[in-house]
Amino acid sequence: MRSQHDMPFGAxxxxxxxxxxxxxxxxAQRAEVAIETGGPSPELHPAEAGENGWWECTVAHATAGTLYRWRIDxxxxxPDPASRQNPEGPHGPSRIVDPKAFEWEGGWTGRPWHETVLYELHVGTFTREGTFAAAAARLPQLAELGITAVELMPVADFAGRFGWGYDGVLPYAPHPAYGTPEDLKRFVQQAHSLGLMVFLDVVYNHFGPQGNYLHSYAPAFFSPSKGSPWGPAINFDAPGREVVREFFIHNALFWVQEYRFDGLRLDAVHAIRDDSDRHVLQDLSERVRAATHGRHVHLVLENEDNDYRYLAPTPVPGCYDAQWNDDFHHVLHVALTGETRRYYHDYGERTMDLLERCFTHGMVFEGAKRREGGAREVVQAAPAQPLTALVNFAHNHDQVGNRARGERLSELVAPEARQLPTLLALLTPAIPMLFFGEEWGATEPFLYFADWEGELREAVRAGRKREFGHVDAHDLPDPCSERTLAASRPDxxxxxxxxxxxxxxxARAALAARRRWITPRAALLLTGKHSAQRIGERGLAVQWRYEDGMMLCLELNLGESPLQVEPQHLGPVEAQVVFSHRRPEHTPRGTWPAYSARWTLGEEITL
Known part of the structure; x- marks a missing residue:
């Protein structure tokens, strides 16, 4: 089987x-295709001007592997903004790729959403080599652990040798330091052969600050009136928007068709500015759903504002399967560390009550923008959401890497509590996600790093010192140093x-318990019918309810002292123990040891 996505852009x-x-x-007043010949000057081929700013040129002797650029005026x-490969980075020439040269194995149609157990990784630091090929060799270990879906942080080409990937400038070209397009396809194929889905993190809210040439010949890519945290917003609703919208929608289609990805995670969609009658997110979802009929292809959002309007519990054109649940991470972080700076500010009061609501309703807060410094402008409660439409995690690249020294949550809590956040993420009815290294308790940080040059390098260094002025900034890791990249690589x-x-x-036992007791019951899970009770200062009893009268119960003690619990707050006596952490079998039923958790499943008994 061979796959090629046809698009109106590129070669x-x-x-x-x-x-x-x-x-x-x-x-542009004039455009030419410049073919690299190995000599001092490229071979120029004039392009013909079409309607609405389009230029087209046919070169009879161009083949797969031909290097080229566009010459403007x-x-x-x-480079070609829709380049499939830029082997020397975004400042170098583009390379013609023949997508049909890669032979895909047939038969894989993906996995349904409720089976998803995500594993987020950064290709450049997941292995010592930092390549697609080296990452593919590690996939059998993840499949054996119980992971069902690998999520790659962005791989679109960006300036410099290393970076997180969120400043990509060539959205169709894999970053050359990671490998070739064929290497990425082999990674996806290897995952599929092991029963693993592959998700890709994509960025449709901005281009990176270096290596982006669109301003000079296609300024309509950027909004004339709207801004974003990174400069002018992408133009999704002003004149010229039709081509811009198609550029990003085709990018989503390109990854799920030509590379056979099983899902996309759209970064920071709250920063997409679109006042059109039909939001670009709706159009993108409809087009992807239509193009991947017969396959399980999943769409996930990151939305800092907790806007839930596009979420649907089943695949629906125009809607999304799930959204990252920052509230789960934030309230758990505050409950275990007491930290309330920046965006943790909103979770510093009634923390255990907010954790209770997060377990039963999914999100805690909804719809409010954040002020500079992190706290929300208005704190308002979010209504109950289908829990399977949310992704819960104790760690991810943002929540670890945006700290001054990149500490994982497991390094910030009492030693007895180190694994508890991970287990809580794995064993709620929501979709769980691990951050690479979390499965073995990696102690290495994940730091912010980017290989910027010149004035931008110095501006980023100075900005980090300003941002983290509340800490001892004299020894902050240099974000533009290769040593910072190396320090972020779990061993x-x-x-x-x-x-x-x-x-x-x-972790393996927890995922086996999830696979046996929680995943098969996902379709029966109710919404808005779950409950929880506070037990002392640091305990929670949580009840998740199913249509058939069964109830998954969590008995949780987040405190350093044991809790004595009244019988009315305990689950059914005959319930099946799903999983237990730091609670030996001989522990009396009404005693919850420090930093312990126990999950049971049984029929709800009405007294």
């Missing part, structure tokens, strides 16, 4: 030989040590 190999190049450059050489050898093995065994 396409023609049936009879040669290639046709298309570029949207409405501000006889002076500026730029898999630690997984073989006794402590790492104990963590792995606990």
């Amino acid at each position: 396409r190999l023609d049936e009879g030989g040669g290639a046709t190049f298309r570029l949207w450059a409405p501000a 006889g002076r500026q050489l730029v 898999p050898a630690r997984a073989q040590a006794p402590a790492g093995q104990a963590w792995l065994n606990e």
Whole structure:
């Protein structure tokens, strides 16, 4: 099976030989395709101007592997913004790729959403080599652990040798330091052969600050009136929007069709500015659903405002399968660390009550923008959401990497509580996600790093010191140093040590319990019918209810002292123990040890 996504942008190999190049450059007076010949000057081929700013050129001798750029107005050489490969990065030439040269194995149609157990990783630091090929070799370990879906942080090409990937400038071209397009396809194919889905993090709210040439020949890519945290917003609703919308919608289609990805996670959609009658998120979902009929392809949002209007418990055109649940992480973080700076501010009062609401309703707060410094402008409660439409996590790249020194939550809590946040994420009815290394209790930080140059490098360094002025800033990790990248690489050898093995065994057992007791019951889970009770200062009893009268119960003690619990707050006596953490079998039923949790499943008894 061979896959190619047809799009109106970029370079396409023609049936009879040669290639046709298309570029949207409405501000250009002249455009030429510049073929790299190995000599001092490129071979120039004039493009023909079409309607609405389009330029097109056919080069009869161009083949797969041909290097090319566009020359704008006889002076500026730029990469193809829809390049499938830029082997020297965004400042170098683009390369023609033949998508049909890769042979896909047939038969894989994905997995349903309720089976998803996500594992977020950064390709550059997941392995010592930092490549797709090296990451593929680690996939069998994840499948054996019980992971069902690997989520890659953005791989679209960005300036510099290393970075998180959220400042991509060539959305269709994999970052060359990670490998070739074929290497990425082999990664996806290897995952599928192991029963693993592959999700990709995509960024449709801005372009990176280096390596983006669109301002010079297609300024209509950017809004004339709306801003974003990174500068002018992408233009989704002003003149020229039709082509811009198509550019990003085709990008989503490109990844799920040409690369056979099983899902996309759309970064920071609260920063997408679109006042159109039909939001671009709705159009994107409808087009992806239509193009992937017969496959399980999932769409996930990150939305800091907790706007839930696009969520649906089943795949619906125009809607999304799920959204990252920052509230779960934030309230759990505050409950275990007491930290209330920046965006943790909203969770510093009635923390255990908010955790109770998070377990039963999903999100805690809804719809309020954040002030500079992190706290919400208005704190208002979110209504109950289908819990399977939320992704719960104790760690992710943002919540670890946006700290001054990149500490994982497991490094900030009492030693007895280190694994409890991970287990709580794995064993709620919501969809769980692990952050790479979390499965063995990695102690290495995940720091912010970006290989910027010149004035931008110095501005980023100074900005980090300003941002973290509340800490001792003299020894903050240099975000533009390769040492910072290396320090963010979890050492898999630690997984073989006794402590790492104990963590792995606990995570493996928790995922086995989820697979046996929670995943098969996902379709029966009710919404808005769950309940919880406070037990002392640091305890919670939670009840998740199902249509057939069964109830999943959590008995949780987040405190450093044991709790004595009254019988009315205990679950059914005959319930099946699903999983237990730090609670030996001989522990009296009404005693909850410090930092312990127990999950049971049984029929609800009405007294």
